[in-house]
Amino acid sequence: MQKFDGGRWELHLIQKARDFAFTAHLGQKRRLSDEPYFVHAENVARLLEESGLSKECIAAGYLHDVVEDTPITMDEITNVFGDKVSMLVKANTEDKSLNWEARKLHTINSIKTASFEEKALITADKLDNASSLLKHHERLGDEMWSSFKRGKAQQVWYYQQIGEQLEKYRKHDEPSDLLEEFLKVLAKLKKLS
Numbered sequence: 001m002q003k004f005d006g007g008r009w010e011l012h013l014i015q016k017a018r019d020f021a022f023t024a025h026l027g028q029k030r031r032l033s034d035e036p037y038f039v040h041a042e043n044v045a046r047l048l049e050e051s052g053l054s055k056e057c058i059a060a061g062y063l064h065d066v067v068e069d070t071p072i073t074m075d076e077i078t079n080v081f082g083d084k085v086s087m088l089v090k091a092n093t094e095d096k097s098l099n100w101e102a103r104k105l106h107t108i109n110s111i112k113t114a115s116f117e118e119k120a121l122i123t124a125d126k127l128d129n130a131s132s133l134l135k136h137h138e139r140l141g142d143e144m145w146s147s148f149k150r151g152k153a154q155q156v157w158y159y160q161q162i163g164e165q166l167e168k169y170r171k172h173d174e175p176s177d178l179l180e181e182f183l184k185v186l187a188k189l190k191k192l193s
């Protein structure tokens, strides 16, 4: 984080988001390993940082799952981190009262009108999740898919749809490094199926 030398506020926002997410996810584990859930939030924030995204987007990377997966509310995120971070988190938060198909279709369809930063957050999130699937498939094989609400075909369909929409709606002047990385992982994921 040292490379953010634009003032103490930048360090402060990102550090505050990191601490907040660490505490919110405390005790939660990822499904395919014993890793703390926070590791995923940290990976997403790191991908965004390496891609040169704004401090608000990096902060949202840390916070992207706290409303979906912990008792923290959107209002709390707005109060603590402000409107920009809050809108980015909201764009990446599913409505858990809906079924799997409705939630995933909503995310797929949201890409059409998403801002560049919203798309970057979705891409970093799905890149880390898809990389996790590839990594753990080596160890667990197809048994891995039973950890999720839908099996291999639907999971691969979901990532494929996300990739297609991200490609379709990328504006010509938007950086493509994260998307290219995601598409590489997606190609490997499809070979598993």
Ligand SMILES: Nc1nc2c(ncn2[C@@H]2O[C@H](COP(=O)(O)OP(=O)(O)O)[C@@H](OP(=O)(O)OP(=O)(O)O)[C@H]2O)c(=O)[nH]1
Residues within 6 Å of the ligand: 029, 030, 031, 032, 033, 064, 065, 068, 092, 094, 100, 125, 128, 129, 130, 132, 133, 147, 148, 149, 150
């Ligand atoms: N690949 C992978 N995913 C894991 C792991 N542990 C938890 N997950 C989460 O599982 C979610 C997908 O699980 P599903 O059973 O298909 O669906 P659901 O939780 O959304 O209902 C992903 O959420 P998502 O909504 O697609 O993304 P996110 O925004 O929650 O990160 C991902 O974050 C893991 O070890 N590996």
